[in-house]
Amino acid sequence: MSAPGLRGGIERFGNTVGRVLNRGGSAAAPRLDLSHDIILYLEGITVSFDGFRALNNLSLYVEAGELRCIIGPNGAGKTTMMDVITGKTRPDLGSAWFGQTVDLLTLTEPEIAEVGIGRKFQKPTVFSEHSVFENLELAMAGNKSVWRMLFAKMTPEQHLRIDEVLETIGLKDHRAARAGSLSHGQKQWLEIGMLLMQDPALLLVDEPVAGMTPQETERTAELLVSLAGKHSVVVVEHDMNFVRSIARTVTVLHQGSVLAEGSMEQVQNDPKVIEVYLGDGGH
Amino acid sequence: MENAMEAPRKLAKHAPPTPYQLLMRNDLPSGLFLTVLAIVTVLVPILHLVVPEGNVLHLSSYSVTLIGKYMCYALLAVAVDLIWGYCGILSLGHTAFFALGGYAMGMYLMRQIGTRGVYADPVLPDFMVFLNWKELPWFWQGMDQFWFAMIMVVFIPGLLAYVFGWLAFRSRVTGVYLSIITQALTYALLLAFFRNEMGFGGNNGLTDFKDLLGMDLKQPGVRIALFVATGVCLGFGYFACRYVVRSRFGRVVQAIRDAESRARFIGYRVENYKLWLFTFSAMLAGLAGALYVPQVGIINPGEFAPINSIEVVIWVAVGGRGTLYGAVVGAVLVNYAKTVLTDALPDVWLYALGALFVVVTLFLPKGIVGVLPDLKAKIDTLRLQRARRAR
Ligand SMILES: Nc1ncnc2c1ncn2[C@@H]1O[C@H](COP(=O)(O)OP(=O)(O)O)[C@@H](O)[C@H]1O
Ligand SMILES: [Mg+2]
Numbered sequence: 001m002s003a004p005g006l007r008g009g010i011e012r013f014g015n016t017v018g019r020v021l022n023r024g025g026s027a028a029a030p031r032l033d034l035s036h037d038i039i040l041y042l043e044g045i046t047v048s049f050d051g052f053r054a055l056n057n058l059s060l061y062v063e064a065g066e067l068r069c070i071i072g073p074n075g076a077g078k079t080t081m082m083d084v085i086t087g088k089t090r091p092d093l094g095s096a097w098f099g100q101t102v103d104l105l106t107l108t109e110p111e112i113a114e115v116g117i118g119r120k121f122q123k124p125t126v127f128s129e130h131s132v133f134e135n136l137e138l139a140m141a142g143n144k145s146v147w148r149m150l151f152a153k154m155t156p157e158q159h160l161r162i163d164e165v166l167e168t169i170g171l172k173d174h175r176a177a178r179a180g181s182l183s184h185g186q187k188q189w190l191e192i193g194m195l196l197m198q199d200p201a202l203l204l205v206d207e208p209v210a211g212m213t214p215q216e217t218e219r220t221a222e223l224l225v226s227l228a229g230k231h232s233v234v235v236v237e238h239d240m241n242f243v244r245s246i247a248r249t250v251t252v253l254h255q256g257s258v259l260a261e262g263s264m265e266q267v268q269n270d271p272k273v274i275e276v277y278l279g280d281g282g283h
Numbered sequence: 284m285e286n287a288m289e290a291p292r293k294l295a296k297h298a299p300p301t302p303y304q305l306l307m308r309n310d311l312p313s314g315l316f317l318t319v320l321a322i323v324t325v326l327v328p329i330l331h332l333v334v335p336e337g338n339v340l341h342l343s344s345y346s347v348t349l350i351g352k353y354m355c356y357a358l359l360a361v362a363v364d365l366i367w368g369y370c371g372i373l374s375l376g377h378t379a380f381f382a383l384g385g386y387a388m389g390m391y392l393m394r395q396i397g398t399r400g401v402y403a404d405p406v407l408p409d410f411m412v413f414l415n416w417k418e419l420p421w422f423w424q425g426m427d428q429f430w431f432a433m434i435m436v437v438f439i440p441g442l443l444a445y446v447f448g449w450l451a452f453r454s455r456v457t458g459v460y461l462s463i464i465t466q467a468l469t470y471a472l473l474l475a476f477f478r479n480e481m482g483f484g485g486n487n488g489l490t491d492f493k494d495l496l497g498m499d500l501k502q503p504g505v506r507i508a509l510f511v512a513t514g515v516c517l518g519f520g521y522f523a524c525r526y527v528v529r530s531r532f533g534r535v536v537q538a539i540r541d542a543e544s545r546a547r548f549i550g551y552r553v554e555n556y557k558l559w560l561f562t563f564s565a566m567l568a569g570l571a572g573a574l575y576v577p578q579v580g581i582i583n584p585g586e587f588a589p590i591n592s593i594e595v596v597i598w599v600a601v602g603g604r605g606t607l608y609g610a611v612v613g614a615v616l617v618n619y620a621k622t623v624l625t626d627a628l629p630d631v632w633l634y635a636l637g638a639l640f641v642v643v644t645l646f647l648p649k650g651i652v653g654v655l656p657d658l659k660a661k662i663d664t665l666r667l668q669r670a671r672r673a674r
Binding site for chain 2 (some may be wrong): 026086088108109110111113114119121125126127128129130134137139144145146149150151152229234
């Protein structure tokens, strides 16, 4: 083990001990500071996979309370961008800040979740052996330390909150169902419900309407629009009609960097965008 | 109107369940197991002590020890199922913790021998006198105190598991790699404990125990006390595991098993969850080992053999993983088969075990305890079909 690795290890060990001693109170997680009204700063982010640049000097700013749509052809780097924000992938270059104070590149996945970033995956990933209710319970905001969970009891308020979310995502009649037995669209909804339970300041939503019926798509759009304002929402989507129905600002990603940004109308009339999309087979 | 009807029912639903309900709700097999365990723990002493020898109902001391051994194995199997069945951590080194608990108990029993050893040294065990050691090594200090030794029984396995798990889980070692390093761990301990200089009796291990708490181990009463203690520990250990898997912690652990990275993105520190579960499991294994040693009368490095750990995993697979009671069923049945088979055809056992494992993996993925529910489901669908046809 190298010296910095060792030091990091000792530090983490200390943190673990500290956490155990104070029964898991989160160790001084930095607070979200929105004094400049920007919730997410990505600057000069570059990610290479074996020399291939999935993200290439990507810069992007998301305002607090904004609903932002990210579009772009397959392989543009949209999912990779979310991986960087949530700590799954570390960039080779660049910086990523959550508000004024939180340096995302120094935090682990659970720490990033704790400061207030929630994510819905492109491929819906719910806990398939757990019931719908338990999935929401697991996603519930709050202290998630080992000791708390060992003695956790559900309060009536938490119960009501879960009922509320079940209502919102239309899975009230499926509360006891195994999550693995749900249809694709229902799983998508359950994952959105898990996001709601987490109650994050920033929601990253990767292709939420894939596999949904038009009615389900419409309801998803309504839900995401209703979330904006109180939360900031970043939606990645292929479905242009869907994007048109919800977007205020659209960012077009192409080959790992921002190609265009603006209102849907501006973006659609941008010659660069037209070229990329026509060249890609047209969407 | 409707709301008024609804309100009381809602309240009742939100009323917190009692601890017993929480533990045993929807879990008939666990209740059944604990009942059987209670009956055995009460009945065996009666059949051994009260029913006179010669009566058909009399239970020999051999049988008492055998059942006691099975119960130790059952506790070990439950510990393995807790991490494998519920968290997907396939430890192929769990008998290392079992053996360490056994050694801690063995050290206490060695110190109880006192001057009755061959060399009659009041402090040093025979093997140390034989090695020409003049002083008790530091790690043998305090082991003459029962309470201290009992703490060490769970502390040493727990500490090793904590350090090992801390290194492994933080580096995100999972799956087959983790299984391999657990095998390496137990193998390394096997080699170390074989060495005389380690101070644990080398090849011969620790044996020739005389007393426990000043009472002769050969007395029927002491044998029975050990047996009852084993039954009680198995019961409480099972209960504790049941509590753990039924708590929200347990649901998180199962979530980690099914979608580890998802759990991270929700905000769970996966490595801490694995670490504490693994440590707790190792402590249970240590306890099982400590109960095992005075009943069989010996602990030697052979207990660290990698094959032993693999056998435990087979018990759990055969019984049915992820249920706890399946682990008990597997441990008892496989070991009973082993007792019978090694008596009749000693060379065949390992092949039989291997074959059993293959058969179970191929045909009974949920193990023996999975057969009944599956059968019931099949019968139900058959009935349904017949009812439909009749209509
Ligand atoms: N782990 C990885 N290893 C190698 N290449 C990857 C990896 N993840 C993504 N890529 C590549 O990076 C590019 C961007 O992928 P992705 O972010 O998934 O695109 P999008 O979500 O916009 O469709 C793709 O060409 C993909 O093949
Ligand atoms: Mg993608």
